[in-house]
Amino acid sequence: MVAERTRAIVLRVVHFGEADCVVTLLSPGRGKLAGVARGARVSRKRFAGMGLGAVGDAQVKERRGQELWSLESFEATRSLAGAAADVAAAAHCGYLIELARELLPAHEPEPGVFALLETALAALEDGPLPVLSLRRFELTLLGFLGMAPALERCAGCGSEWLDGPAQRFDAARGGVVCGQCGGAAMGLPLPPEARRYLVAARGGERGEQFERAAIEAGRDAVLSALHAHLGRPLKSLEFIAKVGRARQAE
Numbered sequence: 001m002v003a004e005r006t007r008a009i010v011l012r013v014v015h016f017g018e019a020d021c022v023v024t025l026l027s028p029g030r031g032k033l034a035g036v037a038r039g040a041r042v043s044r045k046r047f048a049g050m051g052l053g054a055v056g057d058a059q060v061k062e063r064r065g066q067e068l069w070s071l072e073s074f075e076a077t078r079s080l081a082g083a084a085a086d087v088a089a090a091a092h093c094g095y096l097i098e099l100a101r102e103l104l105p106a107h108e109p110e111p112g113v114f115a116l117l118e119t120a121l122a123a124l125e126d127g128p129l130p131v132l133s134l135r136r137f138e139l140t141l142l143g144f145l146g147m148a149p150a151l152e153r154c155a156g157c158g159s160e161w162l163d164g165p166a167q168r169f170d171a172a173r174g175g176v177v178c179g180q181c182g183g184a185a186m187g188l189p190l191p192p193e194a195r196r197y198l199v200a201a202r203g204g205e206r207g208e209q210f211e212r213a214a215i216e217a218g219r220d221a222v223l224s225a226l227h228a229h230l231g232r233p234l235k236s237l238e239f240i241a242k243v244g245r246a247r248q249a250e
């Protein structure tokens with residue numbers, strides 16, 4: 001088969017044999033794919049700057065009847081040198097990459113997800129992302145994948161009359177649930193301000209200031225949705241929490 005050129009983001013690099021790597025890439029037109037990069041660890045010329053989160057031009061070739069493609073070359077147009085110097089930005093990079101890698105199915109074109117990830121990685125050059133941007137990334141990613149949690153109508157009865165007492169966020173039911181449909185044993189509490197915070201985050205609105213408790217309840221709700229889709233916790237989140245605790249202690 002003929003090699004094709006594509007923009008790509010490096011989602012994972014696993015060493016294999018003495019000189020080779022198996023590289024997971026995200027391409028706008030081919031989606032997530034994994035390819036064997038022969039000689040990648042000895043040929044810096046054919047595989048320039050191929051680190052986690054690097055964005056660049058790749059030559060990939062499908063191998064008939066094989067799940068693994070062949071990665072012929074990769075040339076980074078943006079590595080994450082700036083982000084790597086800041087431990088919190090590096091932690092965010094690892095998190096965005098892990099989310100995209102674990103949530104995306106293989107071989108499904110997702111140009112929207114590619115653009116979302118490319119933009120977020122570029123923003124990391126200026127330092128770690130504000131929490132609102134992290135929530136926006138998560139909610140937009142879930143939306144592209146058809147997994148967006150309901151935030152503006154009850155996931156149980158469909159009512160738009162929200163923000164009454166006992167409102168919850170139940171990832172298993174697909175989002176916010178009103179007081180009538182929810183129950184204390186179901187999901188997590190989602191106070192009205194936390195729900196409004198998530199709506200603002202999804203829309204990228206930065207105007208309103210929110211209380212810390214609302215920001216934290218919103219975060220916990222989105223993480224519970226991600227957890228429900230992945231079926232397990234994300235490794236990079238533990239690292240972000242550690243970095244956060246270390247900064248608070250400074």
Ligand SMILES: [Zn+2]
Pocket residue numbers: 154155156157158159177178179180181182
């Ligand atoms: Zn309801």
